[in-house]
Amino acid sequence: xxxxxxxxxxxxxxxxxxxxxxxxxxxxxxxxxxxxxxxxxxxxxxxxxxxxxxxxxxxxxxxxxxxxxxxxxxxxxxxxxxxxxxxxxxxxxxxxxxxxxxxxxxxxxxxxxxxxxxxxxxxxxxxxxxxxxxxxxxxxxxxxxxxxxxxxxxxxxxxxxxxxxxxxxxxxxxxxxxxxxxxxxxxxxxxxxxxxxxxxxxxxxxxxxxxxxxxxxxxxxxxxxxxxxxxxxxxxxxxxxxxxxxxxxxxxxxxxxxxxxxxxxxxxxxxxxxxxxxxxxxxxxxxxxxxxxxxxxxxxxxxxxxxxxxxxxxxxxxxxxxxxxxxxxxxxxxxxxxxxxxxxxxxxxxxxxxxxxxxxxxxxxxxxxxxxxxxxxxxxxxxxxxxxxxxxxxxxxxxxxxxxxxxxxxxxxxxxxxxxxxxxxxxxxxxxxxxxxxxxxxxxxxxxxxxxxxxxxxxxxxxxxxxxxxxxxxxxxxxxxxxxxxxxxxxxxx
Numbered sequence: 351x352x353x354x355x356x357x358x359x360x361x362x363x364x365x366x367x368x369x370x371x372x373x374x375x376x377x378x379x380x381x382x383x384x385x386x387x388x389x390x391x392x393x394x395x396x397x398x399x400x401x402x403x404x405x406x407x408x409x410x411x412x413x414x415x416x417x418x419x420x421x422x423x424x425x426x427x428x429x430x431x432x433x434x435x436x437x438x439x440x441x442x443x444x445x446x447x448x449x450x451x452x453x454x455x456x457x458x459x460x461x462x463x464x465x466x467x468x469x470x471x472x473x474x475x476x477x478x479x480x481x482x483x484x485x486x487x488x489x490x491x492x493x494x495x496x497x498x499x500x501x502x503x504x505x506x507x508x509x510x511x512x513x514x515x516x517x518x519x520x521x522x523x524x525x526x527x528x529x530x531x532x533x534x535x536x537x538x539x540x541x542x543x544x545x546x547x548x549x550x551x552x553x554x555x556x557x558x559x560x561x562x563x564x565x566x567x568x569x570x571x572x573x574x575x576x577x578x579x580x581x582x583x584x585x586x587x588x589x590x591x592x593x594x595x596x597x598x599x600x601x602x603x604x605x606x607x608x609x610x611x612x613x614x615x616x617x618x619x620x621x622x623x624x625x626x627x628x629x630x631x632x633x634x635x636x637x638x639x640x641x642x643x644x645x646x647x648x649x650x651x652x653x654x655x656x657x658x659x660x661x662x663x664x665x666x667x668x669x670x671x672x673x674x675x676x677x678x679x680x681x682x683x684x685x686x687x688x689x690x691x692x693x694x695x696x697x698x699x700x701x702x703x704x705x706x707x708x709x710x711x712x713x714x715x716x717x718x719x720x721x722x723x724x725x726x727x728x729x730x731x732x733x734x735x736x737x738x739x740x741x742x743x744x745x746x747x748x749x750x751x752x753x754x755x756x757x758x759x760x761x762x763x764x765x766x767x768x769x770x771x772x773x774x775x776x777x778x779x780x781x782x783x784x785x786x787x788x789x790x791x792x793x794x795x796x797x798x799x800x801x802x803x804x805x806x807x808x809x810x811x812x813x814x815x816x817x818x819x820x821x822x823x824x825x826x827x828x829x830x831x832x833x834x835x836x837x838x839x840x841x842x843x844x
Contacts (some may be wrong), residue, residue: 392458421671421700426642437640446538450537455529459543459550460599462522466554467517468560473511474587477565495749508562515558522551523760531764537826540765548757552727553598557608559731564608584608586682601698604727610700621717624691631683635676643672647823654824664818669816677815684720711799712787713780716806728754747784762818768825783809 396402420659429436462672528546530540567577584594589608598606646669653661666691685703693701699842705719717726728750736746755777787805 353416366565389757400520418671418675425668425672426638429642429645431610433645435635435641436645444539444709448534448536448539451533452543455526455543457532457547459522459526459547461556462550463557463595463599465518466557467590467592469511469514469518470557470590473508473561473607474590476507476511477568477587477739480569483568484630500728508565512558512562515554519554519558521549522554524635527760527764531767534765535767537765537767541761544761544764548761549604552604552724553606556604556679556727557595557598559591560606560608564589577637580609581607597696601696602692602703602723603698603700604723605730613694613697613699616694616697621691621694624687624694627687628683628691631679635679635683636819638672638676638679641671643676643819646672647820649821651827654820666816666820669814669819670812673819674811677811681720689723709804711802713783713802713806714788716810717780717784724754751781762822766822766826768829770821770823772821772826776814 372550394402397405397406401589438573526544530544534540534543564577564581567575567588586608594608597610601610604608646665650662650665650669653665681704689703690701692698703722705722707716707720710716710719732750732753733746736749737743741749755774758773758777760769762773763771783805787798787802790801790805
């Protein structure tokens, strides 16, 4: 240990041995003396780069939570004094037709998973028959040649299976989108139905892709890559059964596997606690949206109609706090509470539904960490196969964002009956932002992590969500509400 000239440690502490040899009471006198060395070593400020240990920012986190809650409460109180109580349990704008069509659609969409199961049953039977024919014909002297013959004789069958899966998955999205766009007026009911259809579509695709590769591994074991050890307890085609399909249907994942890591038991107190969080946060979101967000959006319509850019910017900034508050509550309710409750009931072991996306230093890291179920699907079934076919990583990433933008537009534009491309454009704008934040990480003289995190938060809560909400809200009212009437009045008296 390094020591100073007087024998004390370099870190400035004064051990008991230092006071040995001093007269009795010398320690106390030295501590109370005006000559006690307060500044005895060189120490950097705890927030500087030279600090040896990064301080904890838990206090700032608590402050931000308090500021976010208090600021939104103040705005809600202000709205309460201006508009009164806007929350009404009996007030709604959905029609009986919306409930009927929504319920029927919600019940019929999972039938596409059943169709995919029937298709795979036929494929599994064909695969077993092909293997039996080879065994009956006797062993060829060259196994690889035998496998090539088997694949060639069954190629038309596998193409028919792939076509059937493609038609089934495509019809799932087409039928649901048509019903939501033309027959369900209420955007909330439409969003739930469209979201359900997209989830089932992703599950159907994963079920088809995974079983196709498992079938290839069965027919061509020397050509295909070895299967993971976890699949050995349920090899293909034993996994093609009703119980296995139903588990995948309800499992909190979009990626199909014959076997998943499982927990030993269900903790029902844990389940009820998570469900309580879902109910509580849903009520909070509903109150915040009805009491504050809705009047603010309504008051912004005339500003957008008149293209008052300064007022629009002010409304976007004002809307950013409540949209961020509602989004964070919704994120916790879905990814922490709902998915954990479902995973506990299904005894689903892998519960990494998100990573610490709030600390990201680049937009790329955010999109790979905030929604792990979708990220895992895109990586396994889109990105990795494209890379295996020789595509460059950049082009493969662009394809992933194009598909993600298409799905976002379905989830936002179709329920609001305004496919205006804002959600799709928002996803496409992430590509240059990824390039900017990635380049910041490599620049000298710039704290790339801090700059990237700031860019992420600005694009996330100040520009992206509030502006998109304003544009889709305006498009809705331009088609059905007050803006449409205002435009008609303007054209009439022009």
